[in-house]
Amino acid sequence: MSSTTVVVVLVLLVAAGIVWGIVAIVRRQQYIKSLRQRGWTFVNSPTFDAVARLGNPPFGIGFRRRPDDQIMGRTSSGRAFQVIEYTSEHWSGWVGMVTLSRRLPELWITGGQTQPRFGVAATGVPSPPQLGAGWQIGALDPAFAAEVLTPQVCERLNAMAAGQRGVNLSIDADQLVVLEPPRKDADLLGPWLEQLATVADAIDSASLDSWIMPELPPRLTFYHHPDWHWIGVDDSLLNLPPVTQSGHDHSTSEVIRGRDGDGPPFVAFTHHWKTTRTESYTDSEGRTQTRTVTENHSEPILGFELPAWMPWLQVNRRGFGRGISFESEAFNDQFAVSAQDAKFAYDVIHPRQMEYLMANPPVGFRIADNWVWFSPGQHSHLTIAHCSAFIHGFLSRIPRFVWRDLGLSDTPYPPLDTAVLPPA
Known part of the structure; x- marks a missing residue:
């Protein structure tokens, strides 16, 4: 195909696009009329x-x-x-x-x-x-x-x-x-x-x-979660412990706060940041040059606030590490538990708790001070709902004496029937 033919085809295509655009605009205006x-x-x-x-x-x-x-x-x-x-x-x-x-x-x-x-x-x-x-x-x-x-x-x-x-x-x-x-x-x-x-x-x-249902304020709502609230942006959350601190231009988006029933309140959002590096390359003439490369990053953050300070404890799916050994080999084969205080871990991860974890395997999470932080993998409505139901069931299975040792008069989370959690 000659260059002249190519030019003619391109002109015809552009003309056809313009005509189609005009027709679409006219039809839209007639429709609106x-x-x-x-x-x-x-x-x-x-x-x-x-x-x-x-x-x-x-x-x-x-x-x-x-x-x-x-x-x-x-x-x-x-x-x-x-x-x-x-x-x-x-x-x-x-x-x-x-x-x-x-x-x-x-x-x-x-x-x-x-x-x-x-x-x-x-x-x-x-x-x-x-x-x-x-x-x-x-x-x-x-x-x-x-x-x-x-x-x-x-x-x-x-x-x-x-x-x-x-x-x-x-x-x-x-x-x-x-x-x-x-x-x-x-x-x-x-x-x-x-x-x-x-x-x-x-x-x-x-x-x-x-x-008849009560009147609700007009706001962005969440299906079956009446106490979730859309915040949007709240960069004060950038100081929370799980947030990556390296890089620059940190920001938040899609911030959600709320709770489900009498479960613990949560905050969930996406953290965005950038990193910049200088790299060397060889140009077309064989000369070594340098350039600045900026990369965009993001991570989902999901945390549930606790009513009392707790020793550090982490629960992950079993990888190469084994963690603390519990009396159930089936549990040990499935999970790796690490803790600052082994006694606290044994008090919290008792046989009934192990059964709950094995029946409802969560994404990795850790208790740190007065927060439970999940590694959700994605920031989504369904993931938040699943983790919220899971952690409520987990906390409700912590014995009363543990809560009393932490300074509370009784368990803040009554027992729940959470044998089956909503899908993640």
Whole structure:
């Protein structure tokens, strides 16, 4: 191919790209105009407040959450609705929702060729006969599902599913949420929203006042962890012991604080820093030169604050080192325990504790002063939840006399039934 031909091809490609871009812009403007002609509002870059009240998947999971194009308005019956593009680490797509008259517990209704949502933790309950085959129902309390799924609600759900590949619907507080609405065409989206509003009408007509949930402040929430709080950045945490101190330009991101129930409070974040070095190289003329190379680094930090100072103790999966020897060879083969005080280690790692550790092998962790520091490997919602459940179970198995020796009047963590922990 000659150079002239190459130039012509490149010019044609650039021209085609420009034409495609112009067509895309025109189509987008026509689409936005069609929305506004219906009296709806279109927001190109909504703030996080648009989804801050939502806490169930696809919301409420992950640290990188981004709302995009947003459509707002009211149905013909005056019911407020929102259709919004949403992206997180675990899901990306469009979500449509209408407002309910009450804040209600979570409920999951999936029918047709759709899959349950990522991260949902609910109990499967039988589908009522009125819904027919092919529906999956999930709820934290089966009694709530039974009271929601009245014959009227089932009739509206079947009508909504007719002619569609499937319906993926949930109750998220005072919002009735459905994945993947037909948002590309306003002439399709309008009737779809009207139909969704009829489902909301039927739910509002059900006797559900005994299930009303309290109002919560609008903020970034975490699914099934109401006491977790998004901080974002807190560089005062850079002085904590596990943070790497070498290098320069240290910073924090995705800082989370919180606790689960009466377990120990935690802090979790990503630590970023840079290192700079000078290296030699040979240039194209054979001369030795030097250059400065800067590398970016990051590490996840996860710590749980204790109510008392404790001697240093470390628990890792067995590697080359064996650590302190315990009476269980099965435990010794699986774990390596090191401690500042061997008696303290034997008091804490007793036979019942060994059984717990072997049944729920944690990532490595160490007790240092009044903190428990994990080596999580990644900074994620699921990892924090798993470590939080694990350490609560671990601490609840420490005998009362140990806590009293540490200066407390009794154990701060009552026994828990934590035979099975949530997945990491």
